[in-house]
């Protein structure tokens with residue numbers, strides 16, 4: 001049960017015949033009785049009465065309608081006070097409800113309570129329901145997993161430091177003559193420097209936490225027939241894409257979850273990218289580029305016999321630069337004399353490793369990462385897996401991982417920006433205070449059940465007061 005009683009003017013501002021004040025909360029009926037000096041109100045029945053001030057003066061007269069919980073808009077006890085529609089009268093009535101134990105409702109708070117109590121129907125809630133659903137699910141999960149866990153503690157620690165800094169900075173703002181010296185003596189710069197390091201560590205941990213929770217998208221691209229479907233099958237350990245040797249078979253995007261060291265990855269096998277006049281294939285290629293935008297990693301699969309071709313290069317130019325690339329040379333079994341030979345002859349393996357080392361030096365020089373595999377004969381797959389892990393930012397040696405959500409990551413990223421901003425402006429008190437305030441707000445959104453209210457509050461704040 002919500003302990004707060006809220007009140008607000010429910011009708012449009014300005015002068016009108018009737019103005020309505022709505023009160024919602026467990027004490028609504030008591031407030032109506034005290035306001036009117038009546039003994040009883042009946043559910044859904046309008047009662048004409050005088051409205052009294054604290055010292056017994058008549059403020060206005062009009063109707064009271066009482067809605068017994070849960071049969072009201074909000075699902076709580078509700079009264080509607082219908083007075084005369086003068087802003088002055090309505091202000092007096094509002095003031096009286098505050099004296100009787102209400103606080104002013106925030107924008108959308110009645111709707112928020114209605115939603116929380118399951119009172120808004122689907123049509124009313126249509127435009128916001130998707131948003132609320134997504135966020136409340138994440139909030140519910142994180143309330144259990146992160147509120148009591150390591151994650152909450154880390155956020156709390158940083159928040160505590162932020163609070164201390166804020167208290168100091170805000171207090172110093174009141175003594176303009178002494179500010180810079182004050183700040184210098186308090187080693188604000190050093191403290192901020194330490195905080196930047198700490199929150200960046202938290203950011204890195206959260207990224208891994210999100211990765212653990214959501215998985216990351218890996219896109220496999222490459223010319224038709226280089227073995228994309230075969231590689232996906234090998235990584236997924238089951239046959240989910242059709243493998244044929246007719247170029248351009250894989251026309252759709254297929255997502256498959258694979259687990260590498262306990263981390264889920266969505267591997268997306270894309271339409272074979274090539275210049276084509278086939279309309280269906282063109283559509284597949286378009287979807288490839290859409291899938292690429294959200295990818296954490298791009299596996300560029302090439303035939304080891306031909307290496308990276310001019311066609312590959314031109315496709316690569318179309319891929320966003322910020323997505324890490326891993327060049328995967330497939331079909332090395334053919335390169336070194338066939339799968340059977342590879343199985344039999346150890347020296348072939350050695351020769352291959354030597355070749356790889358030479359190539360690796362060249363690739364390091366041009367800042368590219370290449371691995372050599374055979375999807376069909378399952379050679380080099382473990383090396384590929386560990387390269388994938390390191391490229392998406394997963395550090396195997398980090399034991400400080402907690403489960404986190406994208407919402408947390410977004411908030412921490414913004415907090416990092418503001419703490420960095422505070423650090424960069426440590427000698428400008430006003431900017432410093434603002435940056436610290438933003439950082440504190442962002443981190444506060446993450447912790448506990450309050451964030452859920454904040455979040456809902458944010459959504460419902462798009463409403464008007466009294467709605």
Ligand code: GDP
Pocket residue numbers: 222223224225226227228229230231242243244245247248249250272330331332333334373374375376377
């Ligand atoms: P995609 O068009 O890129 O998805 O390629 P597929 O996975 O359909 O493979 C095309 C052909 O190459 C099939 O006949 C596969 O069996 C073959 N292939 C894939 N990987 C390998 C490999 O590592 N070695 C050999 N020898 N053939 C392979």
